[in-house]
Amino acid sequence: MKQDGFDYEFDPKKCDECGGKCCTGESGYIWIDESEIKILGEYLGYKPELIKEIFLEKFDNRYSIKEKPYQKGWACIFFDEKNKNCSIYEYRPKQCRSFPFWEHFKTNYKELEMECIGVKQS
Ligand code: SF4
Known part of the structure; x- marks a missing residue:
């Protein structure tokens, strides 16, 4: 899989072997917007306000x-520790869907390489 403007490609089949490194490790923000909260709420059977209260943190x-907490670091609350994957995969936010094609990694490929076994510079 390739994307315009990025000098690497990504093989999603590698996700099966990886153990979910992009959902675990160091703490970070996993942004989700109002429309995604609504869709996730419909899937989980909760009103958006309850989704916010139970699963989200507000920053501004x-x-x-x-x-x-997960292993020696952190994991997204929706990370399935048994199956090592995302428990809301079809409803995950854009930030997760667009990984590993983030602007940040255009200039930080080494960092991405440590996090994702599915990338290869082309
Ligand atoms: S929502 Fe899913 S894909 Fe995104 S970080 Fe959490 S577990 Fe990973």
């Missing part, structure tokens, strides 16, 4: 998905 006017 934005929401980020909460994290939980």
Whole structure:
């Protein structure tokens, strides 16, 4: 898989072997917007306000998905520790869908390489 403007490609089949490194490790923000909160709420059977209360943290006017302690660091609260994957995969926010094609990694490829076994510079 390639994307315009990026000098690397990504093989999503590698996700099966990886163990979810992009959802675990160091703490970070996992931004989710109002429309994504609504869709996630419909899937989980909760009103958006309850989704915010249970699963999200507010930073100024934005929401980020909460994290939980995992191994020696952190994991997204929706990371399935048994299956090592995302428990809301079809409903995950844009930030997760667009990984590993983030602007940040255009100039930080080494960092991405440590996090994702599915990337290869082309
Ligand atoms: S929402 Fe899913 S894909 Fe995104 S960080 Fe959490 S577990 Fe990973």
